[in-house]
Amino acid sequence: MELSSSGVLVARCILGACSLPLVFTYPLIRRFTCWPQAYLGLTINLGALLGWAAIKESLDYAIILPLYTAxxxxxxxxxxxxxxxxxxxxxxxxxxxxxxRFGDMTKYWISAFAAACIGSLALSGYNADIAWPYYLFLTTAAAQLAWQISIVDLSNRSDCNRKFVSNKWFGASVFAGILFGLLVS
Structure with missing residues (x-):
């Protein structure tokens, strides 16, 4: 949906204002729900919506909603x-x-979230008309998630930390896919 420049400014302000209650309440959320990581996701990833609105001056829901979900x-x-x-x-x-909350079922849960992440990124890329290199790098990103989930020792603090830190490679793969996919387009 294309917006006028004043409409984009209003949309950015609304999106930014919507993030404030989430940011302020996040530190307390762990006392009330077993889903603080989902709340964190809702909170920190509003930046993707704000960034899109700022750069593209539009709110293309077919692109940004799958991106936000991912x-x-x-x-x-x-x-x-x-x-x-x-x-x-x-x-x-x-x-x-x-x-x-997930306990012994953690790997099943995070595998499902990983699959939803990759599927949503693929949909967002498709809707944004990003070229084939995006999907090549997305396959690499999916392999990185599969690797970390399959071998993480959830009872070993240092291994959990190493797998957490390894997510920089997931992010780098997605970024490279977007970059090269747009260069080829």
């Missing part, structure tokens, strides 16, 4: 792996997390 799902993957480092401490202090 970003939230990715946050659930890496956030849950990260949360497994703290699960013993979380139990002691009485806070909640997806690591505690």
């Amino acid at each position: 970003s939230i799902c990715w946050t659930l993957v890496y956030g849950t792996i990260y949360a497994h480092q703290d699960k013993e401490d979380d139990l002691k202090v009485g806070v909640k997390s997806t690591a505690l």
Whole structure:
């Protein structure tokens, strides 16, 4: 949906204002829900919507909603792996997390979120008419997620941290796919 420049400014302000309650309440959310990683995803990934509106001066929902969904799902993957480092401490202090919620089923849950992430990124790329290199790099990104999920030792803090940090390669692969996909287009 194309907007006038004043409409874009209004949309950016509304999106930015919508993020404020999420940002302010995030530190407390772990006391109330076992899904703080989802809340984190909703909060930090609003930047994708704001960035799109700022650069493209439009709100193309067919592109940004799958992108936002993918970003939230990715946050659930890496956030849950990260949360497994703290699960013993979380139990002691009485806070909640997806690591505690998913327990022994964590790898199944984060595999589903990883699949939803990749599928949503593919849909967003398709709707944005990004060329074939995007999908080549997206395959690399999917392999990185599959690798980390399949071999992470969720009972080993240092291994969880290494897999969490390895997500930089996922992000780099998606970025490279967007870059080269747009250069070829």
